[in-house]
Amino acid sequence: MSGSELDAxxxxxVQARGLTKRFGEFTAVDGVDFDxxxxxxxxxxxxxxAGKTSTMRMIACLSPISGxxxxxxxxxxxxxxxxxxSRIGLVPQEDTLDLxxxxxxxxxxxxxYFGLPKKQLRERVDQLLEFARLTERADERVDPLSGGMRRxxxxxxxxxSSPDLVILxxxxxxxxxxxxxxxxxxxxxxxxxxxxxxxxxxxxxxxEQLCDRLxxxxxxxxxxxxxxxxxxxxxxxxxxxxxxxxxxxxxxxGDRLADLAERVEVLPDRLLLYTDxxxxxxxxxxxxxxxxxxxxxxxxxxxxxxxHLTGRSLVE
Amino acid sequence: xxxxxxLRGAGANPSxxxxxxxxxxxxxxxxxxxxRTWRGSLxxxxxxxxxxxxxxxxxxxxxxDHGSNQAVGGVPYLWFLAPGLLxxxxxxxxxxxxxxxxxxxxxxxxTYFAMLATPLEVTDVLYGHLLWILTRVALASGVFLAxxxxxxxxxxxxxVAAFPAAVLTGAAFAAPxxxxxxxxxxxxxxxxxxxxxxxxxxxFSGTFFPIVQLPGWLQVVARCTPLYQGVSLCxxxxxxxxxxxxxxxxxxxxxxxxxxGILAARATYRGRLVQ
Numbered sequence: 350m351s352g353s354e355l356d357a358x359x360x361x362x363v364q365a366r367g368l369t370k371r372f373g374e375f376t377a378v379d380g381v382d383f384d385x386x387x388x389x390x391x392x393x394x395x396x397x398x399a400g401k402t403s404t405m406r407m408i409a410c411l412s413p414i415s416g417x418x419x420x421x422x423x424x425x426x427x428x429x430x431x432x433x434x435s436r437i438g439l440v441p442q443e444d445t446l447d448l449x450x451x452x453x454x455x456x457x458x459x460x461x462y463f464g465l466p467k468k469q470l471r472e473r474v475d476q477l478l479e480f481a482r483l484t485e486r487a488d489e490r491v492d493p494l495s496g497g498m499r500r501x502x503x504x505x506x507x508x509x510s511s512p513d514l515v516i517l518x519x520x521x522x523x524x525x526x527x528x529x530x531x532x533x534x535x536x537x538x539x540x541x542x543x544x545x546x547x548x549x550x551x552x553x554x555x556x557e558q559l560c561d562r563l564x565x566x567x568x569x570x571x572x573x574x575x576x577x578x579x580x581x582x583x584x585x586x587x588x589x590x591x592x593x594x595x596x597x598x599x600x601x602x603g604d605r606l607a608d609l610a611e612r613v614e615v616l617p618d619r620l621l622l623y624t625d626x627x628x629x630x631x632x633x634x635x636x637x638x639x640x641x642x643x644x645x646x647x648x649x650x651x652x653x654x655x656x657h658l659t660g661r662s663l664v665e
Numbered sequence: 666x667x668x669x670x671x672l673r674g675a676g677a678n679p680s681x682x683x684x685x686x687x688x689x690x691x692x693x694x695x696x697x698x699x700x701r702t703w704r705g706s707l708x709x710x711x712x713x714x715x716x717x718x719x720x721x722x723x724x725x726x727x728x729x730d731h732g733s734n735q736a737v738g739g740v741p742y743l744w745f746l747a748p749g750l751l752x753x754x755x756x757x758x759x760x761x762x763x764x765x766x767x768x769x770x771x772x773x774x775x776t777y778f779a780m781l782a783t784p785l786e787v788t789d790v791l792y793g794h795l796l797w798i799l800t801r802v803a804l805a806s807g808v809f810l811a812x813x814x815x816x817x818x819x820x821x822x823x824x825v826a827a828f829p830a831a832v833l834t835g836a837a838f839a840a841p842x843x844x845x846x847x848x849x850x851x852x853x854x855x856x857x858x859x860x861x862x863x864x865x866x867x868x869f870s871g872t873f874f875p876i877v878q879l880p881g882w883l884q885v886v887a888r889c890t891p892l893y894q895g896v897s898l899c900x901x902x903x904x905x906x907x908x909x910x911x912x913x914x915x916x917x918x919x920x921x922x923x924x925x926g927i928l929a930a931r932a933t934y935r936g937r938l939v940q
Contacts (some may be wrong), residue, residue, distance in 0.1 A: 372940070411781060412940060431784040445779035450701060458697055462783035463691050510783075538669075627932075 356515060360544045362387040362514055363408055367417030370403045377403040378570035380417060387513075390536075390546040392556045392563030394651065396661065399566040400443060402547040405518045408547060409439045422513060435463060438507030438542035440517040444499050446506075448492040452475060452483050455491060456506055463510040480535065497528030504535060514545045532556055553651045558605050565655055572658040575652055584657050585649035586629035592620040592634065592641040602639065609633050614656060623653070666871055687785050690792025694776065696800075705800075714754065714809045717817050721873070722746045736875060740820075742906060747818040748827060748903035749872035751809050752834050752895035758805045759835030760863050762798040763842035763849040764855040770794065771847065777938055791934050795839060795927070802835030803828075811905070821905025830916070833893030837919040840926025866892040871900075894918045 363385040370378040385391040393401040406412035408421055419426055421433045444456050456477055460470040476583040478624040480483045481501040485486040491499065500520065507515055520536070521529040536559055540546055552554055556563055557577045564574040573580055590610070594602050596618065603615040609630055610622035620641075627646030634641070655661070685693075716885070726742030727794035737745035770790075771775040780790050806828055814821050845858070868882075876884050887893055894915035901908045 409782060431786060434782065435784040437782075439782040441778065443775065445775040445782075447698065447774055447776055447779075449774075450698060452700070454697060458694050459779065459783065461685075461693055462780055462785055464685055464687075464690060464784070524917065 352559040361385060361420070362422060363391075363547070365404075365417065365418075365425040368404070368407065368414060368419050369416030370400070370407060370412065371415040376569055378407070380570075381564075381566075383571065383574065384565055385545065385547060387545050388543050389561040390548065390559050392560030393547070393549040393566055394551070394553075394556045394560075394563050394655070395549075395566035398568075399568055400569040402518055404566075405516055405547065405549055409437055409444075409516050410434050411439075434543070435510065436511065436513045438512035440500075440503050440507045440515070440520055442518040443523070444503045445503060446491045446499060449490060451488050451490055452494070452502055453478065453487045455502060456509055460509040463471045465510065470509075472498065477505040477508060480508070480538075482531070493570045495516060495528075497524050498529070500528070500532060501522060501535070502610050504532065506529045507559050512544070515539060516547045517551050519551070520548065521550070529555070553655075556651055563651075565651075565658060567631055567655075567659045573654065580654045581649045584622040584654040587625040587649060588630075589647055589649055589653060590622040590624060590630050590634070591643075591645040591647065592622065593618065594620070594641050596641075600654065606634060606637075606639070612657070622654070623649070670838045674799060686838050687689070687789035688792035688796065691780055691785055691790050692800075693792065694780070694798045695797035698881065699797075699801075709799075710758075710805045711808055712859045714812045717750055717882065717896065718747060718812060718818075720744065721819070722750075722816065736878070738875070738904070741818075743816065744818050744898070744904065745875075746873065747816065748900040749870075749896045751806060751827065751831050751903070752892065752899040753811065753867045753870075754809055755802050755806050755831040755835035755869065756838050756895060757863060758802050759837070759839040760858070761763065762801050762843045763773075764846050764858065766798075767843055767846035768849065768852055768855075771937060781938060787935050787938050788900070788931060790938070791843070791930055795836075795930075798839045798843075799832060799836050802839070803832050806831035806835070818912045819903060821903065823901075823905050823907055824903045826907070827899045827902040830898045833919050833923070834892070834899070837891060837895070837926070838923040839924050840930055842926075844926055844929035844933045847930065847937045866890055871896045873898060891918065891922055902925075 359399070365381060365383050367380045367382065368378060368480065369376065371381050376405040381400075383403065393404060395401050403412065407414050407419060407426065410421065410426040410433050411639075413427060422436055424433050426433055447458075450458070453474060456474045457470060460473060465473070469534060472610060477486075480486050481504065483502060483505070486494065486498065491502065495503070502522065504517070516650045517536070517628060521532055524532070533555070536548075540559075546559070548555070548559055561582070562574070562576050567578070573584060592602070599620055600616050603613050603620050606620070606622065607613050610621040610624045614621040614623070622634075624631055631644055631646055634644075722743035726746065729737075729742040777790050781787065785793075809822065809831070810819070812826055813824075842858070846855070851856070868891050869883075869887055870876070872886065872892070876893070878886040879887055897917075898912055898915040901912060
């Protein structure tokens with residue numbers, strides 16, 4: 350990707366200012382600003398309905414913007430849709446594979462949509478089959494493949510045109526842990542290759558693992574932005590003490606222990622004490638004669654950031 | 666060479682990309698998909714014309730011809746029936762391919778959305794699919810004409826022109842039905858379309874008997890239906906009396922239907938696929 354094709358002022362692969370998406374009366378994306386730099390992995394984190402997918406679809410030039418401005422690879426999605434899409438690989442939330450065709454045909458036809466020459470495309474398909482670990486299944490129909498295999502095929506398909514920007518909308522939702530780790534490994538490889546990745550997810554661990562920077566979205570707005578580390582430093586403490594008492598006593602226990610931590614969250618099933626020294630705080634709790642059913646000291650995660658910003662958990 | 670280097674290295678150089686028109690790239694999908702699934706359509710394309718012509722044309726026609734064939738213009742009943750069936754089959758294939766496959770593109774397989782994530786645009790997706798439906802109509806019409814020839818029901822060389830006439834008939838139905846299908850949430854409406862649209866048209870548009878057999882007011886209705894235009898056009902050509910202005914009128918009617926259908930489909934496809 351040459352500099353001239355990027356946004357002239359910021360060098361961003363994607364730049365949004367006051368970006369808005371409305372469906373009738375409903376505002377799905379409510380005036381968000383962000384810059385995605387070329388070569389970085391950028392995440393949109395938030396619960397279902399936060400506006401992540403609507404944002405993705407606008408970046409992928411599938412959905413016209415309702416307000417604000419958007420530049421993708423230095424071009425205007427409203428005017429240059431086909432040109433931008435020729436340089437984007439999209440992994441939609443729902444697979445759009447043709448189940449009756451073979452794995453190979455699905456890749457081949459998708460490449461043809463981009464106008465890739467047949468001979469070059471056939472070589473490319475073989476490489477992508479290797480990449481997705483689907484060589485063995487290449488000439489079988491897609492229908493009987495597992496969810497993880499289909500997802501890998503969808504990702505391989507998105508790479509067929511060697512895109513500069515790959516957009517992944519909840520790439521691992523519904524997959525088992527093993528399948529997720531295999532996918533993450535493939536995404537690392539792409540990132541190392543200099544491909545810009547835009548990822549939406551409602552999984553904390555995925556965002557922490559994959560994203561250089563991310564925004565936390567809630568109800569169509571950006572609640573916070575930064576690297577996973579920065580977000581945790583800014584919005585949470587270093588450690589968290591999780592305590593479980595008899596459920597009906599949580600609010601009362603929370604009130605009585607409030608002075609031992611910077612902040613206390615009372616959840617239906619547990620108490621969270623935000624503190625920089627977890628073990629010391631837990632000792633202090635015990636020295637007050639409180640004996641929780643279960644206690645755990647852990648590091649802060651993005652889940653804590655989200656909880657702090659919105660008062661809600663990410664996966665509900 | 667690491668995998669990822671090779672992955673990027675093999676990347677397409679945009680300047681060297683084949684410049685196939687985008688709508689043909691969408692068309693190619695259907696072509697390949699059909700190569701994999703063509704066996705399923707063998708009965709509708711090849712077997713039905715033979716069965717219909719054999720059962721109704723030869724069997725029933727034999728009885729009719731023993732009476733008086735003046736009602737069907739003084740030709741054997743089979744001659745009368747075959748071009749009607751040709752137009753009726755073109756309509757059925759045109760309509761059929763524009764219902765469930767469109768629903769599959771939007772909802773079941775979402776192939777339309779796969780295409781739209783690439784440089785293809787909504788009109789490319791529409792035209793590619795329409796072109797494919799016309800290919801299917803052309804295939805079926807060609808086979809039908811061949812079977813008709815084998816049954817010795819093609820007395821005139823004008824019959825060659827019945828081929829584009831049949832394709833036009835199928836196209837005239839395909840485009841508006843595509844426009845309609847793109848607005849549907851479930852395939853229930855297709856059953857209704859068939860029951861109250863396609864089947865009555867097939868039966869009462871002069872396919873099986875001349876419409877002068879109908880009561881007066883119903884004749885007027887029949888004359889105005891779209892399939893009547895296709896049946897009259899095909900029958901005139903196959904029997905060797907194309908009929909000048911009438912043929913132009915029938916063709917014009919079908920063309921307007923095709924173009925109107927395309928305009929409507931452009932709007933409904935955009936409304937459904939771009940949100």
